[in-house]
Amino acid sequence: MNTSELSSLAKMIxxxxxxxxxxLEGKCQDEEDTQDYYLGILQRQAILLSDLSTLLRDRNSKYxxxxxxxxxxxxxxxxxxxxxxxxxxxDIEIIKVNAVAYKQSFVSLVNLTNSNxxxxxxxxxxxxxxxxxxELKSDFVDKLENQKYFQxxxxxxxxxFITFDTLVRRISxxxxxxxxxxxxxxxxxxxxxxxxxSTYSFKMEMQDAPENMHIxxxxxxxxxxxxxxxxxxxxxxxxxQFIDNEVLNKRYGLILP
Numbered sequence: 001m002n003t004s005e006l007s008s009l010a011k012m013i014x015x016x017x018x019x020x021x022x023x024l025e026g027k028c029q030d031e032e033d034t035q036d037y038y039l040g041i042l043q044r045q046a047i048l049l050s051d052l053s054t055l056l057r058d059r060n061s062k063y064x065x066x067x068x069x070x071x072x073x074x075x076x077x078x079x080x081x082x083x084x085x086x087x088x089x090x091d092i093e094i095i096k097v098n099a100v101a102y103k104q105s106f107v108s109l110v111n112l113t114n115s116n117x118x119x120x121x122x123x124x125x126x127x128x129x130x131x132x133x134x135e136l137k138s139d140f141v142d143k144l145e146n147q148k149y150f151q152x153x154x155x156x157x158x159x160x161f162i163t164f165d166t167l168v169r170r171i172s173x174x175x176x177x178x179x180x181x182x183x184x185x186x187x188x189x190x191x192x193x194x195x196x197x198s199t200y201s202f203k204m205e206m207q208d209a210p211e212n213m214h215i216x217x218x219x220x221x222x223x224x225x226x227x228x229x230x231x232x233x234x235x236x237x238x239x240x241q242f243i244d245n246e247v248l249n250k251r252y253g254l255i256l257p
Contacts, residue, residue: 001213003056009220010053012248017046017227019243020234027238031145033098034091038233041077045227048074056216064205064212065194071219072191075184078222079168081229082181085256086173096161099149102140103158109133173256180255184222187215221252228254 021042028035052070059066080097084090109128116127128136140146141153151157162170171181194201231242 001210001217003059003061003213006213006216006220007053007057009217009248009251010049010056010223012245013220013223013227014046014049014053016224016243016245016248017042017049017230020227020231021046023240023243024234024238027234033148034094034233035237037094037097038230041081041230042227044077045074045223045230049223061213062205064216065201067216068191068194071216071223072188072195074223074226075188075191075219078226078229079164079171079181079184079188081226082177082184082256083167083171085229085232086171086177093161095148096159099159100161102146102149106137106140106156109136177255180222183218187219221255224248224252225255229256 021039024039028039048070052067055066055070084093087093110133113128113130113133116122116124117130120127122129137156141150141156147153149158151159168181168185172178193204228242228244231240234240235242
């Protein structure tokens with residue numbers, strides 16, 4: 001397995017995602033949390049795998065940081081998709097994921113605003129003032145469609161989602177599912193060391209080991225299954241058929257057919 005072969009495989013999975021996205025043209029007109037979550041994942045798989053294909057085609061196989069960092073995001077998608085696929089309260093859980101994202105955005109904005117007052121007496125032109133932040137918060141909470149993200153709207157208290165470790169532990173559908181879960185989670189943690197730099201990741205990269213190429217290939221199994229799992233929502237809602245790729249199916253197989 002070399003970078004050229006891996007580049008071709010990444011492009012095939014990206015094309016698979018795009019082929020199924022084409023079936024959704026003209027659909028998904030209304031904003032809806034669950035629909036938009038799966039639509040976004042499909043689009044992300046298509047884009048990141050296309051980028052990864054280009055990176056693998058044009059780079060020395062010794063330098064694996066960028067592929068590993070991208071694959072960490074794609075493995076994150078897979079583990080969440082697996083959890084949601086097996087979760088009885090999927091729609092509620094996806095709303096919580098979105099709630100956490102909104103919460104983090106507002107927390108970051110508040111922190112930046114506090115920095116404006118601590119360091120610039122509230123006069124830095126590119127930072128918001130406290131009253132402007134409060135106005136943004138008020139506008140957000142007053143919108144009816146945003147009420148679902150709050151535990152206590154009057155206190156601007158958002159709903160919480162479980163930790164990633166807890167999510168992983170709750171994926172327990174079958175022995176086979178646990179095996180895939182454990183391997184994907186292991187790789188997710190290994191790739192995290194490339195996101196948060198350390199000498200550990202530097203030494204790993206300097207090894208130029210052949211197994212690095214096999215690890216990337218293994219991750220493509222989870223990417224292929226992410227495309228499949230994402231599209232199952234649209235199969236159920238729009239009665240569509242998943243457009244598969246025989247080569248990818250034979251190589252990687254479906255974890256949850």
